[in-house]
Each structure stands twice: as structure tokens, then as C-alpha cells.
Amino acid sequence: MARIIVVTSGKGGVGKTTTSAAIAMGLAKKGHKTAVIDFDVGLRNLDLIMGCERRVVYDFINVINGEASLNQALIRDKNCNLLYILPASQTRDKDALSQEGVGRVLEELSKDFEYIVCDSPAGIEKGANLALYYADDAFIVTNPEISSVRDSDRMLGILSSKSRRAEVNEDPIKEYLLVTRYDSSRVKSGEMLSLEDIQEILSLELLGIIPESKSVLTASNQGTPVILDEKSEAGQAYADVVARYLGEKKPHRFIDGKKGFLRKFFGGRS
Amino acid sequence: MSIDPQRTPNTLPILEFKSSSTLFVPILILYSNDLHNVEQSLYEKINQAPDFFRNSPLVFDVQELNKRAQDLDITVLASLLRRIGLFPIGIRGGSEQQNKQAEELFIAIDAIRSSDSSSVPAETPKPAVIIPDASPTSAAVKPTAIPLPAAIPTTIISHPIRSGQRIYAKGDLIILSQVSAGAEIMAEGNIHVYNTLRGRALAGVQGNKDARIFCFDLQAELISIAGDYKTSEDLDKSLRKKPVQIYLQDRALIIKDIA
Ligand SMILES: Nc1ncnc2c1ncn2[C@@H]1O[C@H](COP(=O)(O)OP(=O)(O)OP(=O)(O)O)[C@@H](O)[C@H]1O
Ligand SMILES: [Mg+2]
Secondary structure (H helix, E strand, O other): OOEEEEEEOOOOOOOHHHHHHHHHHHHHHOOOOEEEEEOOOOOOOHHHHOOOHHHOOOOHHHHHOOOOOHHHHOEEOOOOOOEEEEOOOOOOOHHHOOHHHHHHHHHHHHOOOOEEEEEOOOOOOHHHHHHHHOOOEEEEEEOOOHHHHHHHHHHHHHHHHOOHHHHOOOOOOEEEEEEEEEOHHHHHOOOOOOHHHHHHHHOOOEEEEEEOOHHHHHHHHHOOOHHHOOOOHHHHHHHHHHHHHOOOOOOOEOOOOOOOOEOOOOOOOO | OOOOOOEOOOOOEOEEEEEEOOOOOEEEEEOOOOHHHHHHHHHHHHHHOHHHHOOOEEEEEOHHHHHOOOOOOHHHHHHHHHHOOOEEEEEEOOOHHHHHHHHHOOOEEOOOOHHHEOOOOOOOOOOOOOOOOOOOOOOOOOOOOOOOOOOOOOEEEOOOEOOOOEEEEOOOEEEOOOEOOOOEEEEOOOEEEEEEEOOEEEEOOOOOOOOOEEEEEEOOOEEEEOOEEEEHHHOOHHHOOOOEEEEEEOOEEEEEEOO
16 A cells, blocks of 8 residues: 655645655655656646656546556656656646546555655645545645745645545544745844744644755756755755655754754754 | 624614534524614624624524514615625525525525534534433433533544634633634633634633633634634733633623733
8 A cells, every 4th residue: 555645735836846756756766666646737847847748648637537547647757767757737627636536546556656645736725635635644845934834734724624534534644844945044034934933833843944945946947856966955855854754863954054064953963 | 603692772682693513604693674773783793803704605594583573675684784795695594485585696595504503513523422420310200400401511622723724612612732823713611722822712602701711822813702802913912921811801801811
């Protein structure tokens, strides 16, 4: 049985797709067969960041509608042969997704994969609700600003009440907080919320901090997930996130902006 | 949410708001068919909590009127409600004639059953029901005294109440985790929040003026007891991060440090 991870936020443009691509690649690189699904129907995006946009023949909706088999639609990643991408359709809208259809596809994928990463669209409507419905784990992507934190809080409420696990009274979805686009100088100047503020408002444990970094844009222009850029801070931070998710102990870093710096924070070692 | 019934000089309320568990819309219960008075009372209510009512959908209940054979023209009522910025979406307890009028106005008929209002929503964990000494009453023993009302169970919630979530408890409500900004907790009895209260908390929502709110850290958007309320603007910041209790004294909300 695969573990289903939803990457979600409520607010748009906070880094869900960047995160989905990075952690899917990270898990696959660690030897786990992983599929990453683009739920943002109508706004195809994940395939660009994964650099497979020119190899898309069939998409998620085709599979749901029975117009293509899963094997026909899954695209194997060019950098890692344990990673597969299920792209979204650009020509349909979100109504083409159905709960039953999504459930069928996830069940079939579950037989063959260890992790399934669901890249959620923004908002709290159908697409986002379906992306999280079957999840076992949720990565809540938040930027250090109040509107983003508020939306994440809202999303956490939906996770705990409108998911399959909530409906059938199973253990709740496990929630992981990821603060992305973290800019230490803007936090210091008070323009952005501090980690303490975010954690206090959300009362969630922090899985990782991804610093604001030019390497993210460079990586997405090249169509390679930023986690493969081992020299970049964002890449290293995502690698830490994957390691922590898999149970390794890693102190948080990139909190105050200096390179190669470790700091005692949230149980970290100095 | 029940802001206490407005009283006319002869103490009969003109109208009352209740909450519904199946639909997150207020229910307007009408006790008077004098639309002039109704309009007046509605304005007063709305001015108390304009954010709550602005563009709010609403179900109205004319059962009490029909019991007393007071007729009311639904078309006129609906246009009155719309004029003051409410969106009537349902009617309850209407006569055949009234339901027909409602239908023509695309207003749903009996979308919320009476039994639904103010019951505990499904997502709330079931409170542990304490059965008070259930000795079987044999047919031979006739109860001589008025039976005590059954104990209303306390609702205990240990998970955070997030933005957008609403909790309604028929008795007391105890929350062990935080209540986020944008969340709303309501109880007919007392409310205890053993953590930070950032959302809205309304105790005594059916008019119990003795209800109290207790919390560890008051940063609420709104607090209300039996319809009297304060918004965050009126809250004294010096009480932050201190355990407080909130109660009603001569129609004034008192917030007191209990440390
Ligand atoms: N750590 C980062 N540093 C710098 N830029 C970033 C970072 N993370 C994301 N971005 C940039 O932010 C923008 C939005 O990122 P992304 O597409 O991943 O967000 P999203 O949450 O998926 O958006 P949407 O809600 O539209 O799906 C992109 O331009 C991306 O390059
Ligand atoms: Mg995206």
C-alpha cells in the first residue's frame, strides 16, 4: 500500500508545485518508487517544473475517464527511474475530476508505488478537496505572512473534517508544516512573520524551512526539481525535509540566512 | 446563534435568531406579523453584529405565527429581508399558501427541520453521555415530583478548532486546544478554552445570562454571553496571556483576571 501525501496550502503561489516536485524527487532518489500527480486541472504546471511537458500524451482526466490506461499516461522522469509523473489536463476543467474516479486511480497506483504525492491546486474548492480527500499525510505549505498562515489554518480544518479518514473515523491525516519562501532579512525587519509566530498560530510541528532562493526559478526554468541542485540552499532544505519525513533527525537550518550555518532551534543542535 | 429575544413592552419577543446544525445559516424565528416591528427589531439586531449578518443567507420560521393564526405575506417578508441585506433561502413551518408563495420566490420549503436547530453538529465528537442513576421506573411507582431535567452532557474537544470551523454544544463546551481566528465556538452553557482563544466564542446562546467563558489566553475576535458581546477592538490587551473569565453583570460583559 502506498502512502498518499497531499501538498496543500489554501493560498495560491506559495510553492506547492515546487514542493511537490522536490519531495517526489527526493523520495524517489532515496529508493522509494514514487508517483506525483498534478491536481491543478486546467493550469498544467507540474510537468513544466519536472521538465516533461513535451512528453505528455495522456493525462489524469483521460485515465479517470477510461480513455487511457495508467501505464499510458504515467511519464517516467528523465533523471530518476523510480519517479513517475501523472500530468493534469490543460483543456478540461475541474469538473472532470470525480471523487470516485480519483479514488480508482489512487487505488491502482497504490498497488505499484510506495509514495503518491498529490500537488493540490490553490483554493478550498473541488480540486483542492479532491487532492486531499484520500491523503494519509499532508504537507501544509505556508509563507511567512498572515494571509498565507490563515489559509493554512483553514486548510487544516478541512483536512480534519472533510477527508476520507475523517469521514470513516480512521486516524487523522498526519500534518506537516513547511514554511517556504522564507526570507530571514524580511523576518528580521518585521515585514514577515517569524517561525515562532507561525507555529504559535498554527500549533503544528515544523517539518522544514525553505529559504527564498533564486535557484528555485532557475531550476524550474530548466525543468529539474530544485532538490537536484545540491549546491543551493533551497535544494538542501528540501533534502532535509525528505530525510526528516522519512524519520531522520536533522536540525533546522537557513533560519537566519548565513550560509552553512546550524543553529539551536526547535531541538536542533548548534 | 441566539442574540436574546427582543422584548416588546408586553414582553413578547418579536423575533429570535437560532443556529442550525445541518446548514450554517441562522434561522429567524418570527413571533410577530407586524412587519414594521419586525423590520425595526431586525435593524437593531444587525447593528449589534453587522459582520455576522451582512449578506447572510437565512431561513425564516413562521411556525409560531401560524400557531396563533397570524397570517404573513411571504412575498412582502422576503422583500423586506432582501432590502436590509439578508438572503432568505428557506422557510419553515409555513402554511400551504405561504409555502406556495415561497416556492415562487425560489425559497426552499422546510429545508431545515425544527429538530435540527441547535443540535450538536456531526463533526463534533460525541460527548460522553453520563446517564444519571438510571433506576428503572416501574409502572407501579407514579412519579410524585416533577422529574429533574436530564443532565445535558458536556462536550469536550481536544483538537484545535481551525478557521472556518464551527462548534455548537447544547451544554457546556470544553476545548483543550486552541481556537483559531476565523473559527466560531458556541454553547448554550459555559465555554472553557484551556489554550489560546483567537476566534469567536459565544456562551449562553439560548439566552442563559449566567453562562461564562473561561480561557487561558484571550485574543478573541468576538466574545458574547447571551447575546451581549464585545469585539476584539474593545478587548483590553493587558489581559493577554492571562487566564480570564468573562461573565455578564447588569448587561455588561466583565472580563476578569482569574490568576
Ligand atoms: N523557495 C522559493 N524561493 C524563491 N521562489 C520560490 C520559492 N518557492 C516557490 N517560488 C516561486 O514562487 C512561484 C510559485 O511557486 P509554485 O508554482 O510552486 O506555487 P504553487 O503554490 O504551486 O502555486 P499555485 O497555487 O498557482 O499552484 C514560482 O514562481 C516559484 O518559482
Ligand atoms: Mg501549483
